[in-house]
Amino acid sequence: MEITFKDVSYTYQPNTPFSHQALTNMNLTIRDQEFVAVVGHTGSGKSTLLQHINGLLIPSSGEVQIGSFVLSKGQKKQDLKKLREKVGVVFQYPEHQLFEETVERDIRFAMENFHIPKEDIQPRIMEALAQVNLEEEVLAKSPFELSGGQMRRVAIAGVLAMKPEVLILDEPTAGLDPQGQQAIMDLFYRIHKERGTTTILVTHQMADALAYADRIIVLAKGSMLMEGTPEQVFANPDLLAEANLDMPEVLTLLNHFEERFGIHIAYQRQSAHDLAKEMIEKLRET
Amino acid sequence: MVAIEFRDVYFRYNEDTPWVLKNFNLKIESKETVAILGHNGSGKSTIAKLANGLLMPQAGEIFIDDRKITPTNVWEIRQKIGMVFQNPENQFVGTTVRDDVAFGLENRAIAREEMLRRIQESLQQVGMEAYENHEPHHLSGGQKQRVAIASVMAIHPQVLLLDEATAMLDPRGKKEILATVLSLKEQLAITTVMITHDLQEISIADRVIVMNKGAIFKDTTTDKLFNSHQELQSIGLTIPLSVQLAIELEQYGYPFSTYPLKQEELIETLWKSHLKM
Numbered sequence: 372m373e374i375t376f377k378d379v380s381y382t383y384q385p386n387t388p389f390s391h392q393a394l395t396n397m398n399l400t401i402r403d404q405e406f407v408a409v410v411g412h413t414g415s416g417k418s419t420l421l422q423h424i425n426g427l428l429i430p431s432s433g434e435v436q437i438g439s440f441v442l443s444k445g446q447k448k449q450d451l452k453k454l455r456e457k458v459g460v461v462f463q464y465p466e467h468q469l470f471e472e473t474v475e476r477d478i479r480f481a482m483e484n485f486h487i488p489k490e491d492i493q494p495r496i497m498e499a500l501a502q503v504n505l506e507e508e509v510l511a512k513s514p515f516e517l518s519g520g521q522m523r524r525v526a527i528a529g530v531l532a533m534k535p536e537v538l539i540l541d542e543p544t545a546g547l548d549p550q551g552q553q554a555i556m557d558l559f560y561r562i563h564k565e566r567g568t569t570t571i572l573v574t575h576q577m578a579d580a581l582a583y584a585d586r587i588i589v590l591a592k593g594s595m596l597m598e599g600t601p602e603q604v605f606a607n608p609d610l611l612a613e614a615n616l617d618m619p620e621v622l623t624l625l626n627h628f629e630e631r632f633g634i635h636i637a638y639q640r641q642s643a644h645d646l647a648k649e650m651i652e653k654l655r656e657t
Numbered sequence: 658m659v660a661i662e663f664r665d666v667y668f669r670y671n672e673d674t675p676w677v678l679k680n681f682n683l684k685i686e687s688k689e690t691v692a693i694l695g696h697n698g699s700g701k702s703t704i705a706k707l708a709n710g711l712l713m714p715q716a717g718e719i720f721i722d723d724r725k726i727t728p729t730n731v732w733e734i735r736q737k738i739g740m741v742f743q744n745p746e747n748q749f750v751g752t753t754v755r756d757d758v759a760f761g762l763e764n765r766a767i768a769r770e771e772m773l774r775r776i777q778e779s780l781q782q783v784g785m786e787a788y789e790n791h792e793p794h795h796l797s798g799g800q801k802q803r804v805a806i807a808s809v810m811a812i813h814p815q816v817l818l819l820d821e822a823t824a825m826l827d828p829r830g831k832k833e834i835l836a837t838v839l840s841l842k843e844q845l846a847i848t849t850v851m852i853t854h855d856l857q858e859i860s861i862a863d864r865v866i867v868m869n870k871g872a873i874f875k876d877t878t879t880d881k882l883f884n885s886h887q888e889l890q891s892i893g894l895t896i897p898l899s900v901q902l903a904i905e906l907e908q909y910g911y912p913f914s915t916y917p918l919k920q921e922e923l924i925e926t927l928w929k930s931h932l933k934m
């Protein structure tokens with residue numbers, strides 16, 4: 372689904388002393404099946420932006436279009452449930468939202484709420500479980516008996532079982548160990564490719580933005596500071612520093628290398644093995 | 658002096674679940690800075706909870722500052738070992754930063770004059786003195802954790818124990834906490850234990866203990882840790898990029914006496930070898 376923000380501004384608690392403008396004149400198009408990373412320092416407006424995509428927030432001014440849904444202030448109330456069926460959100464620490472007695476009932480909950488036909492529910496549970504790499508045995512367990520990493524997978528399975536066309540991921544790997552982080556990101560990337568979901572990843576990990584995104588959007592103080600392919604965005608270290616963001620480790624390393632040896636190596640998602648090989652080849656040429 | 662000692666400790670959460678720690682032995686000397694590393698479920702957080710008497714072992718003994726933890730002296734022990742946990746949101750009780758630091762002191766019936774002095778002192782130690790009257794929930798994640806550290810430091814503990822204290826912070830917050838811990842180490846030479854799975858954090862430790870399946874897998878100095886990189890990878894630990902590259906570069910005849918945790922070190926070592934070739 373294509374998503375368009377047209378001159379969107381959002382103010383929390385307007386006309387009160389606590390009034391705070393979190394988004395200012397945001398213009399943005401996310402193409403169907405695109406993988407977009409949204410980065411920005413805490414307080415830059417990332418979460419506010421996300422919450423417009425599934426109708427949790429309605430713009431104070433301007434308009435958000437998601438597929439055929441149009442969200443704008445003063446528009447007559449529409450069925451947001453239909454929108455939310457198509458837009459799956461994995462919130463931060465989604466395991467905090469588990470509440471049912473068994474894993475199965477937790478995964479089932481959203482589907483029942485959205486009136487998915489009864490005969491479809493069981494196959495969808497099994498499919499989602501396989502996608503997040505959990506064994507069938509966990510279905511009968513209480514989610515609270517599971518490890519943190521497993522609980523997160525259960526919460527994600529609940530979102531995937533809805534078969535959303537848009538996946539919104541709000542720091543989905545926060546708090547996991549490095550192996551767990553890698554596994555979760557690989558999982559989302561696979562689903563993005565296999566299902567052709569439009570995927571929006573909010574992250575503090577520049578390495579993930581670099582590795583997975585087609586395009587990166589940099590927010591600062593509620594506005595778009597920069598946007599472009601990872602190559603374009605990370606070619607602007609000064610602007611990133613202004614937004615209080617770091618460069619991905621691999622790029623700073625290649626920059627150090629270039630400063631020392633005067634040799635440029637373009638990063639094209641090479642492994643450490645291939646990078647080392649390229650470094651040596653170029654060193655031997657000099 | 659020994660700050661923390663685990664002697665033949667056994668612990669499990671339930672009688673029908675496997676041992677989390679089995680015949681576990683560990684000694685941390687006073688003034689050491691130790692990182693305890695391991696993936697989720699390796700037993701590292703259990704160590705923290707046993708060390709301050711939140712959990713009691715089924716068998717074995719635990720000593721803090723040479724005193725054995727028993728159900729009767731656990732309050733006294735907690736004075737010696739200050740803990741900072743993962744979630745900054747869960748550690749606040751006061752309505753201002755100052756009240757929050759005061760809370761632990763009031764509980765210990767510290768006299769008012771002394772209390773005011775200690776609040777000042779500990780907020781200065783973490784660089785948060787300008788926020789004394791701020792409301793905790795308006796602070797950034799890194800600032801909240803610094804206040805949590807100040808609350809602990811105000812008790813004058815012998816040991817500061819951070820249990821994944823940076824896991825929920827953004828990159829800037831993580832840097833703030835590392836800088837704070839480093840400065841406490843330099844100012845006060847306090848025994849510091851950092852439980853973590855973040856490889857950046859081990860750079861400020863002198864000693865690294867790697868946990869796997871409830872046992873010590875490696876106990877070594879920070880600069881020697883990655884000499885056993887293959888074993889570390891075999892238990893699912895991620896190797897930092899600079900170390901990965903150094904390992905690869907060695908194959909081409911560029912030697913590394915220690916594997917570099919910092920990129921600058923990697924490039925400098927490579928540069929020196931290159932000049933000799």
